[in-house]
Amino acid sequence: EAGVAQSPRYKIIEKRQSVAFWCNPISGHATLYWYQQILGQGPKLLIQFQNNGVVDDSQLPKDRFSAERLKGVDSTLKIQPAKLEDSAVYLCASSFDSYSPLHFGNGTRLTVT
Amino acid sequence: AQSVTQLDSQVPVFEEAPVELRCNYSSSVSVYLFWYVQYPNQGLQLLLKYLSGSTLVKGINGFEAEFNKSQTSFHLRKPSVHISDTAEYFCAVNGGPTDKLIFGTGTRLQVFP
Numbered sequence: 026e027a028g029v030a031q032s033p034r035y036k037i038i039e040k041r042q043s044v045a046f047w048c049n050p051i052s053g054h055a056t057l058y059w060y061q062q063i064l065g066q067g068p069k070l071l072i073q074f075q076n077n078g079v080v081d082d083s084q085l086p087k088d089r090f091s092a093e094r095l096k097g098v099d100s101t102l103k104i105q106p107a108k109l110e111d112s113a114v115y116l117c118a119s120s121f122d123s124y125s126p127l128h129f130g131n132g133t134r135l136t137v138t
Numbered sequence: 139a140q141s142v143t144q145l146d147s148q149v150p151v152f153e154e155a156p157v158e159l160r161c162n163y164s165s166s167v168s169v170y171l172f173w174y175v176q177y178p179n180q181g182l183q184l185l186l187k188y189l190s191g192s193t194l195v196k197g198i199n200g201f202e203a204e205f206n207k208s209q210t211s212f213h214l215r216k217p218s219v220h221i222s223d224t225a226e227y228f229c230a231v232n233g234g235p236t237d238k239l240i241f242g243t244g245t246r247l248q249v250f251p
Binding site: 068 | 243
């Protein structure tokens with residue numbers, strides 16, 4: 026089966042600019058996650074979707090971060106405006122349901138200068 | 139809230155030697171425990187998981203882990219490592235199938251020839 030697809034792989038922007046990341050989960054996976062992985066730290070959950078509804082966004086900085094999952098398939102994570110501390114790898118993961126193992130994409134490495 | 143501690147940030151080891159990567163979690167009534175591996179510039183891949191039953195869990199690539207409730211530990215072991223095992227290893231925990239997955243800070247395993 027095809028894995029979780031993410032794009033772009035790398036992005037460099039200046040602070041206060043906007044950026045968007047795209048994720049296409051494994052076909053049939055109802056649950057989709059966005060994680061932020063700062064260098065030297067473990068992944069931190071930003072938001073979890075079940076189909077196109079939000080299950081958990083308690084750690085999403087809502088003043089600058091937004092995410093959507095239209096039609097319960099693809100998802101987009103946006104940062105506007107970006108700060109230096111947003112430099113990290115953004116990982117998308119999907120699972121068949123919330124009881125199943127997570128499958129991760131290769132991530133998008135964001136550098137904010 | 140659940141938490142995970144990986145005391146060793148780096149573990150250097152020679153090829154064909156045994157290795158143990160340590161993981162301790164905060165005590166809870168019930169826990170589900172996981173080990174993920176992350177190769178350079180890739181997403182995370184599930185190595186093994188403990189949900190219930192036998193405390194010795196076998197995973198992919200010859201890895202195994204033992205759930206020790208009294209010591210709140212879930213250490214990862216491999217009797218003989220290979221160069222290709224060089225990667226970052228993350229321990230993770232949640233309190234149930236619908237609970238948020240909490241990751242440790244990771245242990246970098248470096249295998250030398």
